[in-house]
Amino acid sequence: MLKGLTLYQSYYWRVQAKSQFGYSDFSPIYTFKYSINPSKVSLVEPISGYVTLKDTISFGWLKASPNIQSYYLEVYDDSSLSTFYTFKTNILDTTVIIKDFDYGKKYYWRVKAKNNGGFGDWSEINWFQYGLSLIHISEPTRPY
Secondary structure, three states: OOOOOOOOOOOEEOOOOOOOOEEEOOOOEEOOOOEOOOOOEEEOOOOOOOOOOOEEEEEEEEEOOOOOOOOEEEEOOOOOOOOOOEEEEEEOOOEEEEEOHHHHOEEEEEEEEEOOOEEEEOOOEEEEEEOOOOOOOOOOOOOO
């Protein structure tokens, strides 16, 4: 294991074999960059189960580390995360405001962070609902 590497620094290496007959040619030069992917984002708002009568939602999360360049937010209108409602890329802050949600619908959202090492894991998934769902109440039947 190598120690003392500098984060986000590129390193180059090659190998050469030695035998009783001498040395081989060097291999081609290979490179790698020492990096750490971002930590998993922790969501703050809206909390799961949040119901609002406003169609403008403020999404917020805690800052990930290390050296975050941007965040990616996905909002879905189904719990299987198969249908995008919207997504935002290259978010530079830990909050973003989105408006014009459909009344009575549930939405599911998640965030991931990006740095020089790549992307971190997706956050947990939270859900919220804009407006109240209509509940059909029928007249009770009377036993006779």
